Amino acid sequence: xxxxxxxxxxxxxxxxxxxxxxxxxxxxxxxIYLLVxxxxxxxxxxxxxxxxxxxxxxxxxAARRPFDEIIGLIIMLGAIAAIEAVISTVNSxxxxxxxxxxxxxxxxxxxxxxxxxxxxxxxxxxxGKIISYVTNDVETVNNLISIGLVTVIVQLFQLVASVFFMLxxxxxMTLLPLAIMPLxxxxxxxxxxxxxxxxxxIRKAVSTVTGQAQESIDGFxxxxxxxxxxxxxxxxxxxxxxxxxxxxxxxPLWSVMPAVFNAxxxxxxxxxxxxxxxxxxxxxxDNIGLIFAFIMYLLAFLGPIGTLANFLSEVQNAVVGAGRxxxxxxxxxxxHDPGEPARLGTVQGAVDLDHVSFxxxxxxxxxxxxxxxxxxxxxxxxxxTGAGKTTIISLIPRFYDxxxxxxxxxxxxxxxxxxxxxxxxxxxxxxxxFLFATSIIENIRYGKLGASDEDVVDAARKVGAHEFxxxxxxxxxxxxxxxxxxxxxxxxxxxxxxxxxxxxxxxLILDEATSxxxxxxxILIQKNLEKLLANRTSIIIAHRLSxxxxxxxxxxxxxxxxxxxxxxxxxxxxxxxxxxxYEMQFAEGNRRTANR
Numbered sequence: 114x115x116x117x118x119x120x121x122x123x124x125x126x127x128x129x130x131x132x133x134x135x136x137x138x139x140x141x142x143x144x145i146y147l148l149v150x151x152x153x154x155x156x157x158x159x160x161x162x163x164x165x166x167x168x169x170x171x172x173x174x175a176a177r178r179p180f181d182e183i184i185g186l187i188i189m190l191g192a193i194a195a196i197e198a199v200i201s202t203v204n205s206x207x208x209x210x211x212x213x214x215x216x217x218x219x220x221x222x223x224x225x226x227x228x229x230x231x232x233x234x235x236x237x238x239x240x241g242k243i244i245s246y247v248t249n250d251v252e253t254v255n256n257l258i259s260i261g262l263v264t265v266i267v268q269l270f271q272l273v274a275s276v277f278f279m280l281x282x283x284x285x286m287t288l289l290p291l292a293i294m295p296l297x298x299x300x301x302x303x304x305x306x307x308x309x310x311x312x313x314x315i316r317k318a319v320s321t322v323t324g325q326a327q328e329s330i331d332g333f334x335x336x337x338x339x340x341x342x343x344x345x346x347x348x349x350x351x352x353x354x355x356x357x358x359x360x361x362x363x364x365p366l367w368s369v370m371p372a373v374f375n376a377x378x379x380x381x382x383x384x385x386x387x388x389x390x391x392x393x394x395x396x397x398x399d400n401i402g403l404i405f406a407f408i409m410y411l412l413a414f415l416g417p418i419g420t421l422a423n424f425l426s427e428v429q430n431a432v433v434g435a436g437r438x439x440x441x442x443x444x445x446x447x448x449h450d451p452g453e454p455a456r457l458g459t460v461q462g463a464v465d466l467d468h469v470s471f472x473x474x475x476x477x478x479x480x481x482x483x484x485x486x487x488x489x490x491x492x493x494x495x496x497x498t499g500a501g502k503t504t505i506i507s508l509i510p511r512f513y514d515x516x517x518x519x520x521x522x523x524x525x526x527x528x529x530x531x532x533x534x535x536x537x538x539x540x541x542x543x544x545x546x547f548l549f550a551t552s553i554i555e556n557i558r559y560g561k562l563g564a565s566d567e568d569v570v571d572a573a574r575k576v577g578a579h580e581f582x583x584x585x586x587x588x589x590x591x592x593x594x595x596x597x598x599x600x601x602x603x604x605x606x607x608x609x610x611x612x613x614x615x616x617x618x619x620x621l622i623l624d625e626a627t628s629x630x631x632x633x634x635x636i637l638i639q640k641n642l643e644k645l646l647a648n649r650t651s652i653i654i655a656h657r658l659s660x661x662x663x664x665x666x667x668x669x670x671x672x673x674x675x676x677x678x679x680x681x682x683x684x685x686x687x688x689x690x691x692x693x694x695y696e697m698q699f700a701e702g703n704r705r706t707a708n709r
Contacts, residue, residue, distance in 0.1 A: 135257065135435045138222075138442070139215040149207045153267040156200040159193050161274050164409035166190050171402035212255040220251045223441060231447035232512050241323035246441050249319060253434025268417035275414035282407050285392060289384050290414055297377060297418045304370045311363035312433040318356035322349075378415045385411050448514050454531040460538045461488040461523050462619040462650030464509060469518035471504055478504045480673045482518070486650060486666075488619075493653045493661035495694065496670035502654045505670075506622045509652070510539040522620070540618035544625035546609035548597030553582055554589035556597075556608055560616035572615040575644045578607035614645050621651045658695050667691065 170186045224247060235243075279287040329345050389404035398404065464486040471479040479501045486492050494502045507513055508520050511527045519526045527535055540560075548556050557569045564572075570589070573579045581604055585591040597605045613621065639660065655661050662681040669677035669684070669691045677689045684691040 131432050131436045131439065134439055135254065138439070139218055139254070139258065145207055145211060149204050149211070150266055152200045152204050154270055156197050156204070157267060157271045157274060159196050159200075160271070160413065161278055161410075163190060163193055164278070164406040164413075166193070167409060168400070168402035168406035171405045172400045175401055208258075212258040215258040216251055216255040219254050219438060220247060223247050223251065223438065226442055226444075229446050230444060232507075233447050234444060239320075241326060242320040243441075245320040245323040246437055249323075250434035250437045253431040254438060257431035257435055271413055272417040275410045275417075279407060279410045279414065282403055282410070283389075283392065283398060285397065286385055286388055286407055289388060290381055290411055293377060293381055297374070297415075300370075300373055300377075301418060304366065307366050308363070311359065311366065314359045315356065315363065318352070318359050321352045322356050374415075374418060377418075378412075381411060381415055382408060448511065448528075448532070450531045451529055454534065455525050455529040457523060457525060457530065457534065457538065460619040463488050463521075463523050464620060464650060464652070465519075465521040465524070466505070466508070467519045467521065469505075469508065469520060470516045471501075471508065471513065472516050473504075473513075478673050479508075482673075482675060484668065484675065486652065488650055489648060491646060491651045491653070491663070491665045493655065493664035493667045494670060495655065495658060495661060495667060495691065497694075500670035501673040502670055503624060506541070506624055506652060506654060509620070509622065510536045510541065537616075538619050540613040540616055540621045542606075542609050542613050542621070542623050546605060548593050548600070548605055548608065550593065550595050552587075552590050552592055553585075553608060556593060557611045557615060560612035560614070564615055568615060569611075573608075573611040576607055576610040576614055576642075577640065578604070578611050581607070610642070610645050619649050621646065621649050623651065623653045623655075625654055625656065658691075658698055 166186050166189050170183060170190075173183050173186065227243065227247075276287070276291075279290065326349065329349060385408060386404070389398065389407060392398045393401060393404065464484075466482050466484040469479055469482040469484075470477070482501075482505065484505075494505060496502055504513075508515055509522075509527070511520070511530075511532055514528065519528070521527065522530070522535065522538065549559065554566065554569050557573060558564050560572075561568070566589075570579065573582060573589075582589055582591070591599070593599055593605075593608075597608070600608070653661055653664060658681075661667055665680065667677075667679060667681060667684055668675055669689070671690055677684055677687065677691050679687075685695055686692075
């Protein structure tokens with residue numbers, strides 16, 4: 114029984130609908146698949162001939178016929194076995210090929226689909242769960258393609274063919290297997306239903322474990338600094354315990370399943386031998402070889418049921434995994450490119466927010482924001498935490514869509530532009546910029562993938578990163594490690610500046626770009642920041658007001674509304690929020706100086 118808290122994810126589709134949707138998705142080479150099924154059917158037919166040859170062989174031995182005749186029959190059996198071996202080898206290779214191709218196609222399609230999803234999806238779905246979808250669940254697609262469907266088709270064909278041959282040998286002896294058939298089907302359906310439920314729980318538990326591991330690795334520094342290893346370990350152990358418990362609850366079912374079908378097989382064989390012997394002794398059957406042949410057909414009849422039972426776990430696992438794959442691919446992005454995107458000429462960099470309102474999860478974040486930023490203007494946005502500063506800059510490159518109003522670039526609503534075109538013109542430097550686990554030169558080149566080495570070095574030189582890069586053991590070829598771990602925060606920021614400068618966007622957004630660096634690094638960055646801001650529209654968010662005093666315009670946000678607007682001199686003269694924030698930071702700075 115499934116415990117509370119370990120309920121299976123409700124499947125969106127039934128098993129057959131999942132398989133149908135999956136096969137319509139993977140676009141298999143139908144010629145290869147048809148060849149596989151054809152060869153499998155031929156192999157099954159060849160297997161159906163073997164019992165007839167065994168019948169003749171046994172009868173020949175019983176009748177003491179010439180040994181050469183018996184040898185000829187044995188050679189025929191060997192030839193059929195060789196044909197079956199060749200067909201099995203070809204089919205195995207073809208199915209592996211189809212499964213690998215399907216896995217390759219689906220995994221790439223999933224990753225491509227992930228690139229189209231909105232930020233909301235990644236905010237509400239754990240990274241580990243997404244990784245589990247793309248890795249573990251796609252593996253099950255391979256199993257379903259290469260094992261599941263062909264196995265079902267071939268085994269069902271063998272089931273029907275064996276019944277036909279059994280009836281042709283003795284309808285009386287066929288009655289027992291047909292009478293037991295409902296019992297077989299009952300157990301098959303019972304195990305199928307239970308297996309799928311357990312696999313749904315297990316797949317969910319595996320995703321949780323993957324998510325916990327991913328989160329723990331990403332938060333390694335925080336865990337160490339707060340000495341919370343024990344708490345994290347307890348949380349991870351709880352997740353793995355849930356996975357273990359789910360698998361242990363399923364283990365009895367998987368252990369009993371083959372035993373039940375083996376028992377049915379032995380009872381059926383014993384019953385047929387007993388019944389066949391009775392018919393032989395009373396003269397209904399006139400040759401002993403028929404009983405041997407019938408037993409072989411009986412095994413061919415029971416084999417598909419046992420095989421389907423054994424494959425059931427894998428197929429059910431694959432169906433559950435395929436269902437999760439389809440669920441991800443069925444997730445629609447919150448935002449779409451327009452059918453006929455507008456075209457921008459030479460971008461001047463004018464940005465307008467026209468009565469913009471925005472809510473996240475039903476909570477209002479911005480309320481009726483009206484803001485006009487002129488080309489090449491330097492605008493700063495300040496305010497307390499939670500005022501809506503980062504939300505504003507997320508609307509400009511259209512990471513989210515406004516609830517009301519519009520955001521325009523050079524007079525064009527950003528919703529009328531293709532998103533890749535829009536974001537090509539808007540550069541973004543964050544407080545914690547992501548660096549890929551590759552070389553410095555490749556991280557900078559990410560701003561403009563076709564840039565030459567000379568362009569990369571020139572961008573690094575302009576923002577003051579060239580000097581420290583040259584001092585590294587391998588210079589620009591230095592591997593930065595996971596998330597840039599081998600570099601200081603200030604060095605990572607300088608690389609992010611160089612990357613953005615290489616892209617040369619007409620609109621530049623700096624979101625707390627210097628708040629995480631030390632005082633020396635901040636001075637170094639501020640010294641080179643002018644080269645990055647020159648001749649482009651720039652929007653700067655900063656808690657340290659010392660970094661925005663030279664802005665052309667300063668906008669003060671509070672509770673999602675603009676409460677003040679002007680330059681530094683004018684705002685300090687006003688008795689408003691900006692003056693309070695400035696005086697608080699000025700007083701704090703004086704206290705720090707006095708304590709040194």
